[in-house]
Amino acid sequence: MSRAIHFISGLxxxxxxxxxxxxxxxxxxxxxxxxxxxxxxxxxxGEMSGRNEFSVFIDDAQRERVLRGLFDNYYGPDIDAQVIFDTNRMWCSKLPVLRTLFPHGRIIACVRHVSWVMDSFERLTRRNVFQPSSIFSYRPGTTVYSRTEGLAGGDGLVGHAYNALKEAYFGEHAAQHLMLVQYETLTNDPARVLAAIYAFLDEPAFEHDFENISYDATEFDLRAGTPGLHAVRPRVEAICNETILPPDVFRRYENDAFWRDPNINLRRVQVV
Structure with a gap:
């Protein structure tokens, strides 16, 4: 791409x-x-792999062009921006291939104590009592225990993202291509976070407005059966709550914030 491409990922x-x-x-x-x-x-x-009988006609150079072309065509000339940030929790598991496709690309991974991630999902569920969510396959007969266990599984919404994050964090390319942004820092000191991101991306500074934020994904959230899933408050602020999770559920995940232990930050990943 003629434009810079970066990625937002994490939990x-x-x-x-x-x-x-x-x-x-x-x-x-x-x-x-x-x-x-x-x-x-x-x-x-997958379609360019050996499972497709025609893969014999596709070499790695072609695969690379096709995958790079996906970004070039999706973010076409109708998007008037010099820097693209594509968001998906999967990107942390794709760091080696992304590094090959976009050597100057960076991943900004958002992280949060897993207990509070679970708490946030539970709050959404209880807020929308009349609408079973796509997050839980629209099943109305779940409990807080089955919901958190499903989220935490290796293929669950939280578990898969958590494992992908660890894969990137401990991987050989992490130091140059990965930065972690803690939810607590983002909501308490957004100016510090943005300054660190701009420095990490080698982009010129920009004056952001933390008091007037605009974002609307209402239609998407309604179709997902989870109103408020992507709601953003008009100003950045930290909200202090007591957890609504049962104590045993909260304790189950409270020690999972591995990024807070500098002794295991083997790649010296920047954590803001």
């Missing part, structure tokens, strides 16, 4: 939509909620 319910809403204030930037590019990316990889 769900950890500020990625808020971060995108802030970044898009810069007229040079394009950013939004999770896009369909990652899904198409995976499908293309």
């Amino acid at each position: 769900p319910r950890s500020g990625s939509t808020l971060l995108a809403a802030l970044l898009r204030q810069n007229p040079r930037f394009h950013a939004g909620m999770s896009s369909p590019v990652a899904g198409m990316f995976n499908n293309l990889l």
Whole structure:
């Protein structure tokens, strides 16, 4: 691409939509909620693999061109931005191939204590008591225990993203291509977070407005049966709540914030 391409990834319910809403204030930037590019990316990889009998006609150079062309065509000339941020939780598991496709690309991974990620999902569920959510396959007969267990599984919304994050964090390319943004820092000190991101991306500084944030994904959230899933408050602020999770559920995940332990930050990944 003639434009810079970067990625927003990490854990769900950890500020990625808020971060995108802030970044898009810069007229040079394009950013939004999770896009369909990652899904198409995976499908293309699969269709160009040995499971397709015609893969004998496809070499790695062609695969690389096709995958790079996906971004070039999805973010076509109708998007007037010099820097593109594509958002998806899957990108952390794709760091080696993204590094090959976009050597100057960076991943900004949003993170949050997993107990509070679970708490946030539970709040959404209880707020929308008349609408079973796509997050839980529209099943109305779940409990807080089955919901959190499903989210935490290896293929669950939280578990898969968590494992992908660890894969990137401990991977050999992490130091140069990965930055972690903690939800707590983003909501308490957004100016510090944005300054660190601009420095990481080697982009000129921009004055952001943390008191007037605009973002609307109401239609998408309604179709997903989860109103408020991508809601962003008009101003950045930290909201202090007591957890609504049972104590045993909250304790189950409270020690999972591995990024807070500098002793295991083997790649010296920047954590803001």
